Amino acid sequence: MAWTGAAALLAAAVGAAAVGFGGDSAGTAVTGRTPPATAQVTRTTLTATKTVDGTLGYGDTVTVAAKSQGTITWLPAEGSTVTRGHAVYSVDADRRPLLYGTMPLYRELRDGVEGKDVELLERNLDKLGYDGFDVDDTFTWATAEAVEDWQDDLGLDVTGTVQPGDVVVADGRIRVAELRKALGDTASGPVLDATGTTREVSVALDVADEHLVAKGRPATVELPDGATVKGKVTAVGTVATETTSGTDTATTVEVKVSVSGLKKSYDAAPVEVTIVSERRDNVLAVPVGALLALAEGGYGVQVVQGTATRYTAVEVGLFADGKVEVEGVTEGATVAVPK
Structure with missing residues (x-):
C-alpha cells in the first residue's frame, strides 16, 4: 500500500x-x-489519495439450490447471464425461471394466500407483461389466471399455483459463476454458484486506514495491462478480520469499489485501487x-x-x-x- x-x-x-x-x-x-x-x-x-491492492471480480457468490425432485435436463453456460423470467436450470424438461426479489418463496402460493411473497410474485408477473390483477399482498382468482397464462407460456403444467421449488429468486439478474450439477444429476441440493453482473473490486483495507475512505468517494482502478478505469466506493465493511501471513498479522475490513468503462473482460484480476481520501x-x-x-x-x-x-x-x-x-x-x- x-x-x-x-x-x-x-x-x-x-x-x-x-x-x-x-x-x-x-x-x-x-x-x-x-x-x-x-x-x-x-x-x-x-486531492489526497490512498493506493491499495484489490481483486476485480463480480462480487459475492451465492449458491442456487434445487428444491424439487427430478433430473437436471438443462443448465446454462458458465459465464452466462440470466434475467427475469428466463430459465436458471430445468428439471424434467420444466424450466425454473428467475424472479427478482429479496424474499425466498417458502410456501405454496394459491388463491386466498396473503403476504410479501405474494407481492413479490405479482410484481414479477406485472414486469413480465401479465395483467388483470392488482400488485398487492393478496393472491386472488385474478392472480391465479395470470399465473396460468405464465405457466402456459413457459410450457409448464397449468395449475394456477406456485411452489417454492418452481422458481429461483435473486435480487436482480445473475451471472453463472460455476456449475455444481451436470446433466442427468438428481435435482436436489446445489445446482450452480452465481454472482451479480456488476463488476466490482474487493479491497482488504487495514483498519488503521478505514477513516480515509467513505461510501461514495471516487477511485481509479489500474488493471493488469496498465489501463485505468473509473470507480466509486460502494461499501465499507463494519466487520474486522484478522489474517496472518508468515510472521505478519493484519486486521482489515472489506471495501467494495464499483467500476465503469471496463472494456476488457476479466473474470478475476489483481488490480491497484487509488481512492480519493480527501479533497x-x-x-x-x-x-x-x-x-x-x-x-x-x-x-x-x-x-x-x-x-x-x-x-x-x-x-x-x-x-x-x-x-x-x-x-x-x-x-x-x-x-x-x-x-
Whole structure:
C-alpha cells in the first residue's frame, strides 16, 4: 500500500533546518542573494489519495439450490447471464425461471394466500407483461389466471399455483459463476454458484486506514495491462478480520469499489485501487519543499521580495500532489524552495 498524503511529505518538511524569528512572528527582512529556487503561492485544488491492492471480480457468490425432485435436463453456460423470467436450470424438461426479489418463496402460493411473497410474485408477473390483477399482498382468482397464462407460456403444467421449488429468486439478474450439477444429476441440493453482473473490486483495507475512505468517494482502478478505469466506493465493511501471513498479522475490513468503462473482460484480476481520501478546493498551496520547521514550533516559509527575504509563519492543511495547503501568505507571493 502507498500513502501519498501527509506522513511522507511532512517528514520531508521537518527535515529542513529549524529557523527562529527571534521576536516578530512576521519575520524580519534580510537582504541577500535571491534563493536559487523559488515558487509562487498558488490557488488550486488538492486531492489526497490512498493506493491499495484489490481483486476485480463480480462480487459475492451465492449458491442456487434445487428444491424439487427430478433430473437436471438443462443448465446454462458458465459465464452466462440470466434475467427475469428466463430459465436458471430445468428439471424434467420444466424450466425454473428467475424472479427478482429479496424474499425466498417458502410456501405454496394459491388463491386466498396473503403476504410479501405474494407481492413479490405479482410484481414479477406485472414486469413480465401479465395483467388483470392488482400488485398487492393478496393472491386472488385474478392472480391465479395470470399465473396460468405464465405457466402456459413457459410450457409448464397449468395449475394456477406456485411452489417454492418452481422458481429461483435473486435480487436482480445473475451471472453463472460455476456449475455444481451436470446433466442427468438428481435435482436436489446445489445446482450452480452465481454472482451479480456488476463488476466490482474487493479491497482488504487495514483498519488503521478505514477513516480515509467513505461510501461514495471516487477511485481509479489500474488493471493488469496498465489501463485505468473509473470507480466509486460502494461499501465499507463494519466487520474486522484478522489474517496472518508468515510472521505478519493484519486486521482489515472489506471495501467494495464499483467500476465503469471496463472494456476488457476479466473474470478475476489483481488490480491497484487509488481512492480519493480527501479533497480541498480553492486553497492556497506551496511546494512541500518550501516549508521550514520553526524553532518556535510549527512551520513557515521564506518569502522572497526582490533581493530581500523574510520568514513568515504559516498554518498548514492538506498535503497532496507534492504540495501543501497553507494560510498566512498571500496568493502570488514568491517563496524559496531550499534544495
